[in-house]
Amino acid sequence: MSRSPILARLLWKDGWVIWPLALALCGIAVLLYLLVPLLPGNHSPIYSAWLLLFPNLFALGAPQLQVGQEEESRTFYWTRSLPIPWRTAFASNVLTAILGLATVWIVCGLATYLAYRSGDFSTQSSFAYQGMWSADLYRVITFSGLLLGLGYLCSWYFRSPIVALIAVVPIAFLSVGLTHLVNGWVADLLLGDSSADELRLEILLIGHTNIVLTIVYAAIAAYLARRRWTMPENEGGRTSPAFAPTAYRPAPQLALFKPSPTTALLWQAARQSSLAVLCVVGVLLLSLVAVVVIGHYSLSHDFSVMVSGVVLFAIAVLGTVTFGGDHARERHRFLAEIGLGRWQVWWTRLLIPLLVAVPAIAVFCAAVFLVENPRESNATIIVVMIGLAAFGISQLMGMWIRRPAVAVGLGLMLFVIAMLLGFFYEAYPSFLWTGWLGIAALFLASLSMCRRWMDRDRGAVYHGGMVGWLGTAVVAMLLPILAVRWWTTPAAMPEWRERTLAAAARVVDAQPTMGNVRYINVNYRSYYPGPTLRQDLERLQEAFAEAADGGQMFPIGYDLPQVMDGLLEAARSSAPRDTVRGPVPEVFAHMESTGGSEKWYADLLSFALTSVERLPELRHVLRDADLADQYEQIVVAELERPESRQILGEDRWREFVGRLRTIDERREDRRAALLASYWHYVAEDRNNPLQLSLGGYSRWSWRTQALGWERWRVRRWMELATRISLEQLESGVPRPRSPEERKRMEAWAEAFDDQETVRYLQPTRYWNTGLDRRVEALRELGRRAPAAGSDRSGRAGEPEASANGSGG
Amino acid sequence: MRFSIDTSNGVPIYEQIVRQVTFAVAEGVLVSGQMVPSVRQLSTTLAINPNTIARAYQQLQSDQVLESLRGRGLVVRADAAPRCDAARQAILADRLRSVLSEALHAGLSTEQLREMFEQQIQNL
């Protein structure tokens, strides 16, 4: 028979075996790609997953599926008896695996490329050094080829796929370590100096070494394949007959005491899983040595990821072995047939793997914390949860799926999907505890399905139940978040909304909401003047002039008030009374050289008051109304000081006091700003729900804004906060730190739900500073006679004409 | 003694045991006073249902071939031998009759039968 029909059929058979694996991996890669826009900033874990994890998972899994499974299901002996030359079989295996690997690489590479092209530049960490994309890609691709060759070697040598899988890990580990060490040394030898070139050369050398090792492994695998294929062995691979009819010899009399059920079950579970557990312990020790010895010398992210991956894999194997040992060859039926209860069987299976999983998770922590910071909030808990989740998922898979290689693979894939859910926790860090619910659900699942598993009930109820429990785990994680968010969302207020929008519409129609404003930014801080001090101050003086002129553009700077505070102090402290805490010498010197500190003082106050007067008519925006309040507060604080009367002189001082807003004006400005802001918010929310701002305060946390329920929740809170503010405004703003004031601030905090923003940009925060009372007190002070001995005109010179007469 | 049971010859198993015990007593293989194996023993040896054995023994007891010895089991009766002889003869006569009827059915006449009979006796 000619060779090509045989090859074609073999290719078909081998392809049939591995296409589910390739499809699943490509599917998850595509899923990740679709989710990338929704996920927060640093996407380097996803790039690592695409380029490191998926192709290597395929390279690990394909040989086991092809060779190991045939061995397990005994079809190998049938295949071997057919007239197929071993070379053809081997070639067919390798060809289909390479094809599958290439497919996975293409899909993952495409996903990476498209994500990178769409503007996501967070590929810095992980492994892709800048400008060395091609070299690094070469290295990583050749590594997955190496894994493939090694996988074939181990699967042809070891009978059982799970042992082969475990064996691949340390050998791959050693290969990588050796490669890095040797090539680093070689590159160092070849090029002395230039570090960038050295790095590139090293990477290329690693790639070349990978290819060499791949060829070596493939050759050994071919030799082993030939040996297994052609050697005359009986079924089971023993060289001596299985049941030599020996003469019967009565066994020596044994101790006839019976053990307790728990002891017996634990002994059986321990003996059965001993090989796998020992292998896992070996891998853990290796990883620990690697972390302790090598990790301290090279803090590379790549290394940490690799070791973490290895330990996670070991944890997955541990989990699979829990129930997988009894699942092989349906040994669990023995326990079912003698009528054992499921609770007893369940916990005796779980005990030893869990005990080994504890140090495994510790080693996992050690590997992760090589590059991450353990003191970051919840970091340890998160890492422990990840380890337990890997164990939980794989123990369930071990119960669900009979073939151990498939169970481990599926478990790892589900684990990757579960980690996607982990991104939720980045958006809701206070809900991390729901992860425990998910993990508990995984263990409850295996307990619940244990009876059906033991009784070999593999019907629709069993499979449906497994899927159902996995769904329950997901729901257990998400439902509390949803529930708490829903529970804490305020009720809708449709009538209030209608009324308020109508009132707001009148305000918006009455006046233009956006005037000609120009934003200025000043770097000066009173505690650190900085090199641009002079430019900053010059810019400020220009701004003052512009404001006083009533020019085309009005200058706004949201950090100007802080600057103003410092400058006022500088200008004020030129009075000889101040001794110890003098002004920053440069500032004072500059002020003196550009018009004198008293003029600066008056200009500063005048600018603040002008802003207070003009902002409401230029912009009906809540943030600018708050700015006006902030200016007013600064001015009032200054005018309350006795020095200000002396510096400014009585008339100027009285003029400034007169320019302060009345209670009604202040209330009206605030109300108009709030209403107009709310009106614009409602309009904007309809058109652009992902990017929202209320009254100039923008909300940046898009990670939750991508979810519909979050947007709905934010709308409700915005309404409630607006309503509370309006009501308090009508009835009189409450005193600071009163319960009403706290209620208002909490409402705004919930509406923005962004700790960063809320911390320094709280809307209406200046409403409670008692401005009304203080302004009245100032006016009262002004009506009384001036203090004896003070100069009526003060040092500031002639009062300038007011820009406008809007003062009380 | 040695039993040989054939499940497919149409004769009920208990009947085969009864006959074989009877023949054994008649031939002297089982002597009077000799114990027969217990029901449990015999059933295990032959892999036959004990109820069948029990039925056979009951029949043998009612045929006065065996009697029960208190505390020890069943033994062959002292006067069983002649009875068994008679029983054997009856069985043989039965067999003879069935052979004869078969021959008559085949169309042989009484004369031809007698010739055949003489010839066979001479051969033995």
Added chain:
Amino acid sequence: MQPVISIRDLKKHYRDCKALDGVSFDVPPGVVFALLGENGAGKTTLIKTLTGFVRPDGGSATVLGKDSSKYSLEIRRKIGYVSDAPALYDWMRPDEIGWFTAAFYPEGFLQRYHELIAHFEVPGGRKIRQLSKGQRAKVALALAIAHEPELLILDEPTSGLDPVVRRQFLESMVDRAATGRTVLLSSHQISEVERVADWIAILHEGKLRILQPLSELKESVADVTVTLADAMVEIPLPSGEVLSQSRSGRQLHMMVRDFTDEDAAAIRAAAGVVSIDRRHPSLEDIFVACTHGTPPAAEPSVNHARQVV
């Protein structure tokens, strides 16, 4: 006396076939009860229902006085069960598996188990996966009977085993019956069943065709061969149940239950009948007749001459 197993109108159907279609019977204590049927007739489903591995769609089954769906674990602990492909921990040795199983049964298990293993001549020092098929079956049997259960259920225990091992199994079964315990046996080895069974139940397509003590069954069924003058002769139907019949040329062959002498006389007297011959069938013949023979087209309701198909 309380029956050991009591089944009432048991129904179970899988996707497109009825495995059990209203089966009812009782198993009295102290007997060897044989369940016969073709592959797929419902024997294994019935046994799995008794042990609680399968939930019936209708009807009830009671084992040792307890309902099989609700108390399935207790039942499994009390009885001995050897399934058709016993799952053993093949990495254990016979002694180890005996020690392990002894943990779940009362005292005395280990002693009896070792006696049984010695009696069966199973080498105790080799792993079970290195034992032959027969030795593995003996280990499974020893594990099932070492705790002296009141009821022993065997699902095709001797399929694929050599005659020596089969003999040992039969001896064990018979021994248990001799000590007053009950054995429920499902098997294809009809010759073995003929030796050891007290009661016979034959299942066919989910229904119970025969339920009788073996001795009665064999006595009551007659294997009747009627030789006819020519192929178109009609004969009167017998009064009993005709299990199967077939015609080949001039001979009509029937398996009839409760075939009386009057029936024989009536047939002999009918026109065109040359001769009639009746024999006692073997159990295998009865089994084949029940499961594969073509029953008559309609019920023989009235005893007069009718067209025989």
